[in-house]
Amino acid sequence: MTTTSDTYNFDPTAPADSRRSGGITGWASRYVDERTGISYVVREFGRKIFPDHWSFMLGEVALYSFVVILITGTFLTFFFQASMAEVTYDGSYGPLKGLEMSAAMQSTLHISFEIRGGLLIRQVHHWAALLFVASTMLHMLRIFFTGAFRKPRELNWVIGFVLWILAMAEGFTGYSLPDDLLSGNGLRIIAGMVEGIPFIGSWILWLLFGGEFPGTAIVGRLYTLHILLLPAAVLAFIALHLVFVVTHKHTQYAGPGRTNENVIGVPVLPVFAAKAGGFFFVVFGLLMLMGAFFTINPIWVYGPYDPSPVSAGTQPDWYIGFADGALRLMPGWLGGPGGVPMEFVLFNTTYSLNILIPIVVLGLFIVAVMLYPFLEAWVTGDKREHHIADRPRNMPSRTAIGAAGVAFYTVLFFGASSDLIATHFKVSIESMITILQFMLVLGPVLAFFVTKRICLALQKKDRQIVLHGTESGRIVRLPGGEYIEVHEPVDEYERWKLVAFNDYEPLMLRPNAAGRIPVTERARAAISRLFFEDRIEPVTSTELEVARHH
């Protein structure tokens, strides 16, 4: 293997023929380097090592789908008109002919029905947006469950978290642009929620929509956010995110030869570049196939926005589902009608708890997601850098907390489709909502305990394998007539994967210098106990020795 510095000589005093080597490429790289110093960058990053694992590709999918969004989105801006001016439709789609609609809706129909390839690009854009949010979230789950957010990556977790929020904002603003019946209804719901905010709600709505809902300003304003402000923010945060990935170097899973102080994998040039670059084209190609074969958001079926028509069974884009589900699962009257109203008037102002509680609960959930790395760091008190990603089972409490969060999110998500689920399972809408309300509370608790038990059981199994080997399925008869199954020992490489993990013990409370135990330390000890009271320790060499002699 060679590095660039081998073929490219810096020394200006070197003989001319050696400096002029390399033909046209050599000339071009010299030209650029002499004006930019780029060879320094190539030396530093050209052979940078990236570890390889399928789970590391989730973040890549997010990045690539965003690039696809930028490419297809730019095409769409050439045809889309972000205006709510009223026009009469006279395009190709018969059923809507003669209908009054906004220029936004009309131009979206024009893209879909008159521009060659327009529908394709529009659908690829939408599919890519859905994939962007989905892969962002899966990537977050991967980071969470493998503890890849630990020092020194806590801030990068927060940056990634911001990207998740931005991705949803991008999705929602884009979804609203065509000004069709569905997206108009979505905006109506947002407007209604905003209205319920204390003190400033009605004013925020007034300023956002330029007057009353729906007004004539919102599509233009969302468009500015959607194609200027939000993409700029996404790009800036992605850049920051990647700078940190480079600074920290990628995490790797425990394995033979892999330590906390090295990275083992493939170099950027050529293998990683080929793999990652190829993967971008695969993602783009698959999205293109989806756009070619699967209709998404057929606005012509819904028609232009009108505040009055019925729209039963309609769904928001999936990533907004959890918010809509929260609105649905919040009862208006605690204990049923006649119970405690969740909206009341006090001193001539209205408090809409039926709106506020879901907003606050969602807010707390999201903030908890953002702050988890800091909580865990505080509980363990571990100030070391961690570059070996955990197997989820080896940190049972964290995995259980993650599972509880996933359960909570999932119940809210299904809440948004409660009517469809109810019809599917032939139960009443009312009982479906009640079931989901119970599950929202019980589900996370259940998920926590079940997951923790499963993790501990898996850890025990790992210990068994390390100490006594794997069951070979071979039964032998001992001279004494007894039957046993032969256990095959694992080799040292496999064994290392099973024993290479951190474990923590619960915090022991000790009085500080003043002879007191502060409340914060008590709280920390309590959480630490919840985390680490049940724990399985990695097999030590002593234990292995003992097991061998049995």
Place this chain on the structure above:
Amino acid sequence: MANDTNLPGHDGPSDSLVPVSTADPGTAVERSDALRNPGLPPHRLRVTDTDPKKAKTAERVIVALFYVSLVGSIFAMAAYFAFPIKPNDLGSVRLNNVFVGIGLSFALLAIGVAAIHWSKVLMDDHEGIDIRHPVKGDPKTQARAVEIFRQADRESGFNRRVLIRNGMIAAFAALPFPAIFLFRDLGPSAGTPAEAFSHTMWKAGTRLTKDPTGDPIRASDVTIGSVFHVIPEGLNDTEDVLEEKGKAAVLLMRLEPGDLHVSPEKRTWNYDGIVAYSKICTHVGCPVALYEQETHHLLCPCHQSQFDITREAAVIFGPAVRPLPQLPITVDSEGYLVARSDFHEPVGPSFWERRGDYNV
């Protein structure tokens, strides 16, 4: 370079799971008898490394894939012309979509698969190793950074000339406020949102008309069990149709007068069992438009709030709290249904300025 070698790179004390640094391990357990990292397993050769024939085949596959991509691009361009979009022909849109899409998909996928395959079977696959260093600057760098800040402070007098510093902070603190003020004109400058939300187009004598045609409705047209989607007369001629409709949309239905439980102050609000209720949900404002005739329940499709028409649209299920506002109606001299007045309270979702003394 170090990463080009095939050394396990875990010599010294660094085969532990976390670096043996001075950082506090917290409640982590550190064992002296922990098992040791066995180091990188021996490198395994691929078939393409050992069998030149296999390597040759792989090479051919990769070349072929790149040409598949090229063909895909040409196919996409050909499809662009071969499957034009004909005016008023939706089938042509579909064909154009599918064939251009197939061409582009192949163009993209083939490049991707070729590159990945190339990297997997032909490119050198020896493990590379990079050595990590603590993220923080080394002590010398840290000390120098601190020194630079000190020096900057000395040279500027930032902490010594307190008046200058505080003046600067005050100036910066005030600066964002003009920017916030500039946003005021996002909304109309006349009126307040609360006023606007509190009134609709309905006035005494406004006829109830069908949505969307605007035909007036006679009381005699409204048979028992029927439902009408209603807008105020003249709505379609107003400037801001959608804003007005978003507040004024009404559902009209007729029940057996005996089925209606009417409170004393609303005795005159229905006409012979015909009642009109706001169609805008009191939860977050979707159109409440699913009417169950047998039970006289209205269902909001957005979050499943249900309202009982026999009990003045009281909430019987779901996240809404308040009943749908009722529009007082009567008939005019020609027998057409008209409003007696506007709604007596704001319609739609609640807002902070909403008072508690409507309807009294």
